[in-house]
Amino acid sequence: MDLSFGPEYEAFRQDVRKFIETNRESAPRGEAMKSDRVRSWQKLLIEKGYTARTIPQEYGGHGGEPDIIKARIIGEEFARSQTPGGLGGQGISMLVPTLLELGTEEQKKRFIPPTLAGEMIWCQGYSEPNAGSDLASLTTSAILDGDEWVVNGSKIWTSTAHLADWIFCLVRTDPEAPKHQGISFLLFQMDTPGIEIRPLVDMTMARNFNEVFFSDVRVPKDQIVGKRGEGWFVANAILGHERDSLGDPNTTLTRLNRLIELARQETMDGQRLIDNPVFRDRMMKIQARVMSLRFNDQRVLSSRINNTDSRLARMISKLQGTELRHDLEGLAIDIMGEIGLMYGRSDYLTDNGSWQQQYMYFLGLIIGGGTSQIQKNIISERGLGMPKEPKFEQKAEA
Amino acid sequence: MEFGLSEQQTALQDNVNRFLQEKAPLERVRRYSEEQQERADDIWDGLVELGLPALLIPERHGGIELGALDAAAVCECLGRHVTPSPFLSTAVLAPTAILLAGSEEQQNQYLPEIAAGNTTFGAALSEATGARRDAGVVATNSKLNGKALFVIDIYSDNYLVADTNNRLYVIPSDAHGLTINTLPQIDRTRPIGEIIFNNTPADALVADDQGSALRSVIDIGRIMIAADTLGASQEMLDQSxxxxxxxxxxxxxxxxxxxxKHMCAEMAAEIEPSRALLWYAAHTIDEDSKESHLNACHAKAHLSEVGSFVGKTATIVHGGMGFTDLLGLHYWFKRIGYNRQILGGPESVREEAARAQGLC
Structure with missing residues (x-):
């Protein structure tokens, strides 16, 4: 066991800290996407190599060597100081890595720089009303007509579709092919004629999701990533990126510490909830789970650095991370009792209702990005070597 | 950075696993349990030959001076093979107590003998983690009276004993005024018993702050027990x-x-993170870190819960066969059940974890 990163990295950590202290005044404070403040902060972070670190300069990145430890330190320091880090979103976290791997030179030059700069916002068009966990059965079609694809169909759960400039979208281009081989990966603008966006209110009452409908949407033929019929494989490269980013154990630790504070503050019949052994026991159970996942995460980091195997430890993190957060947020509501029912403007509302909101939000994350049941399939099949369920092959409906 | 077992620690595990696979497979464990043998000397001799009792003992006392994480790595193997052996008391609890609380003379007297595999220890510590019924050992002028219940590794040459004032003693099993009764229990791979003391002369360990020594002994013991559960759980998953x-x-x-499949995935999803928790907890003992007590509590309590879940789920995956003696899966189920209760059940250990953070 050696938990230190070494003196060279500790010096790097000090650099990051100093940068944050000196510059945090110019960090965004909840401004809209594409605002000057957001874009200039992003530009500064790229210059310093605190975001888009390993993306080549010719595509608008910092052009640094890959270094897992530095990336980790940057993440930790921005989180610790509660300073906004580099921009995220589906364009930066999912599309950019895919284009780097599978895009043409022209696509990389055209799409990556404005995306990194925060000037081009993307949404993801994968799920459909009848293609959720069985994503490969999607039916939104794209038929080649001259130099253009003509797209018809609909997408659902499309976060930020109402704010996005572009969409990366899975469409069926060959209805006769086996279902995984008839899909292509298209990029097109959200203001193309024939696109209709309808907000989908979720259980937290937020309007982040949308349904998106396509009627004869015409897309230039070359706005395809990979070859025709390769869309499934292009998309799978990205899904890996998404799974890694859910249920971050350091945020969970912050929430746990806040939960303990809450139990110190809230009372029932004048007794602090932290003095109630039943609640204390529940908190301790959760604390052990938080610690386990944090150390699991360190183990995964260490195995990446040292090139050792930790497949199973990695595979369980989305399943366990999201379930744990849901349980943790739910415990806070139980600590508050009826106060935990408050939602909206109330004098009794605690922590801006974040417990109630996150309790529900994480139920969404248990489902989204590969449901817990799909995670268990992955763990048992790829992690434990158990066979797939026998398939009843059906051709996707055109 | 290296979070996990080192190459040497993995090699140590390979050696122990190889020996146990060859010389102490389930048939051997069964014979031990069914014939109610007092000791499995063939197994212990093999573990001695691998140097295991010397693991935590300093070189100056003839040991190999490794740490809690190494010992935990060994315990994981013992749990995986449901091995009957006095490793926990002899190689971990007694040496830790004698090192922390014994005089130089006491260290010279006991530690080289332990390291060489010439003597074994049991441990009477249950009352220090929650006395049941009328148990409790009282010391007057280095004479012990009273009863110690659920003494770990009861068939041993010596005992480490804690009295009601959290002071530690060593007594030989043939000391005057000792009545030793084994207590038949569900996990037949680990013989426990009661000791009744009647003006028994005892070698008191001399350090001033014995409460803290006792706590350290319990902390490292809890980590070992958690590691045993980890090994047993992993084996139950693999068999499932x-x-x-x-x-x-x-x-x-x-x-x-x-x-x-989902039952198996759930077992894996519980086991993997608890492995990291266990490693970290053992590491903080080796680093003599302030958080080691808290981490030991959490490792013990959390692995108790994970173990119970895996024990139940793995048995169910095996269907009717899981319920039979024929398959022998119950040896692991019972091993995990023992580990859950011994040196503090999860509820009381979690309460200690809360206390360690000033939450109660």
Whole structure:
């Protein structure tokens, strides 16, 4: 066991800290996407190599060597100081890595720089009303007509579709092919004629999701990533990126510490909830789970650095991370009792209702990005070597 | 950075696992349990030959001076093979107590003998983690009176004993005024018993702050027990997957049913993170860190819960066969059950974890 990163990295950590202290005044404070403040902060972070670190300069990145430890330190320091880090979103976290791997030179030059700069916002068009966990059965079609694809169909759960400039979208281009081989990966603008966006209110009452409908949407033929019929494989490269980013154990630790504070503050019949052994026991159970996942995460980091195997430890993190957060947020509501029912403007509302909101939000994350049941399939099949369920092959409906 | 077992620690595990696979397979463990043998000397001799009792003992006392993480790595192997052996008391609890609380003379007297495998220890510590019924040992002028219940590794040459004032003693098993009764228990791989003391002369360990020594002994013991549960849980999962891949129903191996796969995935999802927690907890003992007590509590309590879940789930995956003695899966189930209660059940250990943070 050696938990230190070494003196060279500790010096790097000090650099990051100093940068944050000196510059945090110019960090965004909840401004809209594409605002000057957001874009200039992003530009500064790229210059310093605190975001888009390993993306080549010719595509608008910092052009640094890959270094897992530095990336980790940057993440930790921005989180610790509660300073906004580099921009995220589906364009930066999912599309950019895919284009780097599978895009043409022209696509990389055209799409990556404005995306990194925060000037081009993307949404993801994968799920459909009848293609959720069985994503490969999607039916939104794209038929080649001259130099253009003509797209018809609909997408659902499309976060930020109402704010996005572009969409990366899975469409069926060959209805006769086996279902995984008839899909292509298209990029097109959200203001193309024939696109209709309808907000989908979720259980937290937020309007982040949308349904998106396509009627004869015409897309230039070359706005395809990979070859025709390769869309499934292009998309799978990205899904890996998404799974890694859910249920971050350091945020969970912050929430746990806040939960303990809450139990110190809230009372029932004048007794602090932290003095109630039943609640204390529940908190301790959760604390052990938080610690386990944090150390699991360190183990995964260490195995990446040292090139050792930790497949199973990695595979369980989305399943366990999201379930744990849901349980943790739910415990806070139980600590508050009826106060935990408050939602909206109330004098009794605690922590801006974040417990109630996150309790529900994480139920969404248990489902989204590969449901817990799909995670268990992955763990048992790829992690434990158990066979797939026998398939009843059906051709996707055109 | 290296979070996990080192190459040497993995090699140590390989050696122990190889020996246990060859010389102490389930048939050997069964014979020990069914014939109610007092000791499995062949197994212990083999573990001595691997140098295991010397693990934590400093070189100056003839040991190899490794740490808690190394010992935990060994305990994981012992749990995996449901091994009957006095490793916990002899190689971990007694040396830790004698090192922390014994005089130089006491260290010279006991530690080289332990390291060489010439003597074994049991441990009477249950009362220090929650006395049951009328148990409790009282010391007057280095004479012990009273009763110690659930003494770990009861068939041993010596005992480490804690009295009601949290002071520690060493007594030989043939000391005057000792009545030793074994207590038949559910896990027949680990003999426990009661000791009744009647003006028994004892060698008191001399350090001033014995409360803190006792706490350290319990902390490291809890980590070892958690490691044993980790090994037993991993073995139960492995056997479940293997069984499910062979057992056919409805013209398919049952491993192809999601209902069965998800049970196995859930076991893996519980086991993997608890492994990291255990490693970290053992590491903080080796670093003599302030958080080691808290981490030991959490490792013990959390692995108790994970173990119970795995013990139940793995048995169910095996269907009716899991319930039989024929298959022997119950040896692991019972091993985990023992580990859950000994040196503090999860509820009381979690309460200690809360206390360690000033939450109560």
């Amino acid at each position: 997957v293997q069984y499910a891949m062979e057992r056919r129903q409805f013209n398919r191996v049952i491993a192809s049913f999601q209902a069965v």
